[in-house]
Amino acid sequence: MDIAIDGWGQHKIAVAPGQHRLEVWVPYVLPRKAGRATREISVDQGAEVALEYMAPTITLARGALGAPGEQQSTGYSAVMILNVVTVLVVLGICAAFAFA
Template sequence: METPSDQSTLTLTLRHPVATFLYQATKPRIRLDGVDLETSGWGVQRIPITPGEHRLDVWVPYVIPRRAGRARRNITVADGQDLALEYMAPTMTFARGSLAAPGVQASRGYSTVMVFNIIAVVVVVAALIALALT
C-alpha cells in the first residue's frame, strides 16, 4: 500500500497562442506511459503520478494532421515532487508543440505565419496601388 509520500504530482499547463482561437474548439490530449488521461481542457491540469520515469505525450486533435502539435518528453519524478511543465501548441498545426519548463515556451510557426501575413499585406497594397494608377 502506498503511503501519502509515495504520491507525486505533475502540474501541466496547456496553452495555445491567442491568435489560434480554433484550438478552443477542442481539448488537448495527454498520454502518460501509453495511457490516455482525461483533461478539463486548456489551462492547468494537476495529475497524480507515481515517482519514477515516465513518458509524456501531448497533442491537439485536429482535422489534418490528426495529432497537431505533438510533443513528447521523458520525465523523472521524485517521491513527493510537484513537477511543473508547460505545453504550448504551435501557431501552425503542422509544427511541433513545445513541452518544457513553465514560462519559457514559445509557439512554433509564429514567425512563419507573420511572414505570410506581411507578404499578403504587401501584395494587397501593391494591387490597390496598381488599380489606382490605371
C-alpha cells in the same frame, strides 16, 4: 498509460515514480493532433513535476513543453512572413488596378 484530459488549464495527474514519456497536442481536424510536443520526465517518490505546454501559432508547427514560464509559442516568424507577403500581394493588386 494514456490519459486524455479535456480542456485548458492546470491539471494534476498522479503517476507512479519512474521514467515517463509525456506527449501533448491540440485536437484538430487536419492534422488530428496539432502542435505535438513530447518530453521524457523522471518522477521521484512523492515528488511533483510542473510542466507548461504552449500551443503553436500555426497548426503545422510543433508545440513547446517544458518548465513553466519558459515556453514560447512556435511558428510566430512564419505567421509574420505570411502576413507581410499577403500585404505586399494586396498592395500590388491595388497598385495594378490604380494604374491600369
